[in-house]
Amino acid sequence: MGHAPRMVVHADEACLGNGREGSNPGGAGGMVEIADDGGVRRRDYFVSEPATTNNKMALRSAITALELLGATGRQRLEFVSDSTYLVKGAKEWLPRWRARGWRRKEGELQNVELWQRLAELIDANDVTWKWVRGHADNPRNAYADHLATSAARDQTASGGLIESNYETWLAAEQAKGNFTA
Secondary structure (H helix, E strand, O other): OOOOOEEEEEEEEEEOOOOOOOOOOEEEEEEEEEEEOOEEEEEEEEEEEOOOOHHHHHHHHHHHHHHHHHOOOOOEEEEEEOOHHHHHHHHHHHHHHHHOOOEEOOEEOOOHHHHHHHHHHHHOOEEEEEEOOOOOOOHHHHHHHHHHHHHHHHOOOOOOOEEOOHHHHHHHHHHOOOOOO
């Protein structure tokens, strides 16, 4: 009998013009790595919104991934993001907000509907959260950023988990001198 597949989600978010007045298009995306006896299978996902913020898109990235992966039942996975807001929020702040009736000590909680949906999905799965430094020499995070930025720019969505382009993208990046061992 083989071990249960191990899943890691590498996710990122983008908001073009974040903090600027007016509508700022955003995207969220990620690559799911599923390790099993046959090696690692990779799948991508991405979503976009016409007017949003980085923080909202970080939440949307996690929600989208957990909705897609949880469709087949409870999943055990590691969620890797460079969003301190998402990782700290999920690991540290969420239990306190929930205990206070979805309020911060200082008052109203921003993005409360998204945090509530994420809490439901966390409860339905076994999620470990891991923060990574963004745009450091981390090809998986850079690829998730590429997915999120492309979705924001083009206002596209994958419509589910799709075959990953990570290997092709990585080869092209390495040809430019990036992410060389």
